[in-house]
Amino acid sequence: MNAEERAERQYVIDRDGECVLVKRDPDHVCRRLGFPHRSSTKRFLTVEHVKDQPMMGKRAPSNRWHMVAMCWDGNVAVQSKVVREWIREYIRRVEPRTTSSSE
Numbered sequence: 001m002n003a004e005e006r007a008e009r010q011y012v013i014d015r016d017g018e019c020v021l022v023k024r025d026p027d028h029v030c031r032r033l034g035f036p037h038r039s040s041t042k043r044f045l046t047v048e049h050v051k052d053q054p055m056m057g058k059r060a061p062s063n064r065w066h067m068v069a070m071c072w073d074g075n076v077a078v079q080s081k082v083v084r085e086w087i088r089e090y091i092r093r094v095e096p097r098t099t100s101s102s103e
């Protein structure tokens with residue numbers, strides 16, 4: 001991971017401030033290796049990559065338009081199509097695209 005990617009990950013965790021699964025479902029419990037923790041404990045959060053299109057072959061780029069903060073167990077779990085669609089919508093809302101945003 002290069003410095004730019006590390007900075008971008010930190011930006012995403014600061015932007016979201018908590019696991020995004022909590023924003024969607026207030027009953028969601030964040031866990032790391034099975035142990036519950038507060039959704040806003042940033043040092044436990046990871047970033048989840050989200051592709052623009054579900055079927056797009058390559059991995060999503062490591063930038064703010066393709067990443068959200070998520071707890072470790074949420075990241076490891078396979079999120080449903082509905083949840084992934086919600087995450088895409090969330091990113092569009094909090095991180096509007098500019099002409100320079102396309103990879």
Ligand SMILES: [Zn+2]
Binds near residue numbers: 019021071074
């Ligand atoms: Zn979580």
